[in-house]
Amino acid sequence: MTTEANTQTTVNEESSLLRFFIPSLIGIALFLIPLPYNDTITIGVGILAESLQTSLADVIPAFMTAVIILSAAGAVYTKAISPAFVEKSAPLKGLFDISVFWTTVRIIGAVFAVMVLTGAGPEVITASFTGGTVLFDLVPVLMAWFLFAALLMPFLLSFGLMDFIGTMLRGVMQPVFKLPGRSAIDASASWMGAGPVGVLITTQQFEQGYYTKRESSVIATNFSIASIAFSLVIIGFVDLGAYFVPFYATVSLAVFVAAVILPRIPPLSRKKDEYHAPVGKQIEEAPPQNGSAFAHGIQVASQKAASAGSFGGVFKKGLVNVADMWVGLIPIVMALGTTALILAEFTPIFTWLSMPLVPVLQAMQIPEAQAAAPAMIVGFADMFLPAVLASGIESELTRFIIAGVSITQLIYMSEIGVLILRSKIPLNFLELLVIFIQRTVVTLPIITIAAHLLF
Numbered sequence: 001m002t003t004e005a006n007t008q009t010t011v012n013e014e015s016s017l018l019r020f021f022i023p024s025l026i027g028i029a030l031f032l033i034p035l036p037y038n039d040t041i042t043i044g045v046g047i048l049a050e051s052l053q054t055s056l057a058d059v060i061p062a063f064m065t066a067v068i069i070l071s072a073a074g075a076v077y078t079k080a081i082s083p084a085f086v087e088k089s090a091p092l093k094g095l096f097d098i099s100v101f102w103t104t105v106r107i108i109g110a111v112f113a114v115m116v117l118t119g120a121g122p123e124v125i126t127a128s129f130t131g132g133t134v135l136f137d138l139v140p141v142l143m144a145w146f147l148f149a150a151l152l153m154p155f156l157l158s159f160g161l162m163d164f165i166g167t168m169l170r171g172v173m174q175p176v177f178k179l180p181g182r183s184a185i186d187a188s189a190s191w192m193g194a195g196p197v198g199v200l201i202t203t204q205q206f207e208q209g210y211y212t213k214r215e216s217s218v219i220a221t222n223f224s225i226a227s228i229a230f231s232l233v234i235i236g237f238v239d240l241g242a243y244f245v246p247f248y249a250t251v252s253l254a255v256f257v258a259a260v261i262l263p264r265i266p267p268l269s270r271k272k273d274e275y276h277a278p279v280g281k282q283i284e285e286a287p288p289q290n291g292s293a294f295a296h297g298i299q300v301a302s303q304k305a306a307s308a309g310s311f312g313g314v315f316k317k318g319l320v321n322v323a324d325m326w327v328g329l330i331p332i333v334m335a336l337g338t339t340a341l342i343l344a345e346f347t348p349i350f351t352w353l354s355m356p357l358v359p360v361l362q363a364m365q366i367p368e369a370q371a372a373a374p375a376m377i378v379g380f381a382d383m384f385l386p387a388v389l390a391s392g393i394e395s396e397l398t399r400f401i402i403a404g405v406s407i408t409q410l411i412y413m414s415e416i417g418v419l420i421l422r423s424k425i426p427l428n429f430l431e432l433l434v435i436f437i438q439r440t441v442v443t444l445p446i447i448t449i450a451a452h453l454l455f
Contacts, residue, residue: 017298020160020305027155031197032185045152045197049144060140065113068331071095072110075103091320095327102332102422109331112338130341133382134334138414142196142330149197150321154314156185157204160301166283167297177222178263179215180283186223196419198224200325203423209282214263214271216425221268221435222259224416230383231407237387238399243454247404250450254408254443261442267431276424329422337414340381350378364448367395375402376444380436382414383407397455404447411436 030044037047053060078086078096086092098106115121116131125131156162166182173179182205186198199220206216235247262268275281308314343349354373361369361376375389386406390399411417411432420427427435 016302016306019308020164020301023155023159023305024161024164024301027159027161030152031156045145045148048148049141052144052147053140057140060143061117061135064139064143064330065117065135067326068106068113068334069110071327071331072103072106074327075106079103091323095323105335106331109335113334124342124346125338127345129345131338133341134337134414138337139330139334142333142415143326145196146325146329147322149200150325151315151318153201153204153321154318156201158308158314160304161185162205162210163304164297164301167293167300171293177218177259179218180211182210183215183219183223186219196224196415199416199419199423203419203425207276207279207424209275209279212273212275213426214268214273217271217427218263218268220420220425220427221411221432222262224410225255234384234387234403234407238390238403240396240400240403243400246450246454247400250447251404251407254404254446257446258408258439258442262435262438265438267434271426329419332418332422333415336418337382340413344378344381344385350374353377364445365452366401366448367398368393372398372402376405376440379406379409379412380433381412383409383412397451400451400455401444401447404451405440405444408443408447409436409439411439
């Protein structure tokens with residue numbers, strides 16, 4: 001009997017190892033390995049997303065407009081009727097039983113989407129550089145990325161890879177960034193793929209009890225790094241493509257310095273090290289005192305894989321995540337993203353707000369400081385807007401600085417900001433604004449010094 005029990009134990013251990021090893025390899029291949037595609041660098045999920053966007057480019061705006069209308073109508077119906085089928089279904093309740101504020105935002109998003117799609121309405125909403133940018137450029141990207149990221153993210157999160165990486169890298173991430181080792185995955189997925197992927201990972205890890213309130217706030221605002229592909233687009237748009245290598249090296253240095261400094265000052269330093277109340281703490285990265293980190297990492301990863309449930313169940317959770325992203329988030333992006341672009345394009349608000357920056361930029365010997373100042377803060381509305389403003393500036397040095405700062409600011413309301421506000425991560429609008437300003441203050445001098453050395 002003892003021999004049979006030992007044999008069964010060995011079989012179970014090997015099975016758990018395979019459940020960890022195979023899905024984790026798939027997750028690494030999909031999210032963490034850089035791949036050349038269409039003259040740029042992306043990840044496997046990015047190739048799937050871009051392929052879908054290309055093949056369905058003509059129908060995605062209309063399809064997502066229908067989803068946005070459904071989102072608003074479902075929220076209004078649930079608010080008015082409280083139907084039993086919604087109350088009895090946790091996924092439907094999560095999608096449609098929302099506050100009056102977010103219901104109103106969804107309605108505004110639906111109105112904007114219909115106006116833009118049909119071309120009927122004020123130009124401030126339907127213009128190609130306001131609502132048109134959101135519905136025809138941003139929404140298709142988010143739709144495709146959210147589809148594949150939400151469906152395939154369990155290969156990263158559910159089968160032990162995060163637990164293994166967390167155990168191995170705790171010794172680096174904890175002293176340098178005051179974070180669990182697994183946060184390295186968030187940064188890598190953003191760096192190779194897209195910033196929203198990192199926020200999605202962080203949100204799920206927080207809500208499942210693997211990050212505290214402080215850790216999730218720090219990771220979402222410091223590790224959702226703009227991808228290599230997007231950085232190539234930005235540096236190309238400002239006509240400085242030949243400087244991409246020093247540009248991205250400078251951006252990486254600035255992001256690193258900001259990630260070291262910001263978690264140590266308010267508002268991030270004041271966030272509590274408390275886990276999401278409904279689930280509590282679900283993590284223990286530190287290896288036994290007398291054991292190796294590698295062996296312990298394999299052990300906890302195998303245990304996680306064994307408890308992951310069936311692949312069918314994991315896939316169903318992925319579908320729920322896709323619905324949550326499409327129905328719950330994209331209408332908000334449509335509403336707030338369009339509003340932010342309207343403020344940027346049709347009002348002087350960013351010019352007024354940037355006036356105190358002009359003497360600062362002049363003191364840094366940045367040419368065309370008057371024109372550059374608004375570009376330093378307009379990125380809070382959308383990450384691409386600074387590059388648009390920079391394209392009309394003659395000085396290469398100034399264009400380099402604006403492009404670099406826009407990449408390192410990270411917090412922009414048309415996408416990342418909305419993702420964070422809608423999640424359970426404890427950050428509000430004012431705190432995001434403060435962190436945006438802090439990132440600008442920290443990274444601007446670094447990028448300016450590099451620019452003066454280059455030009």
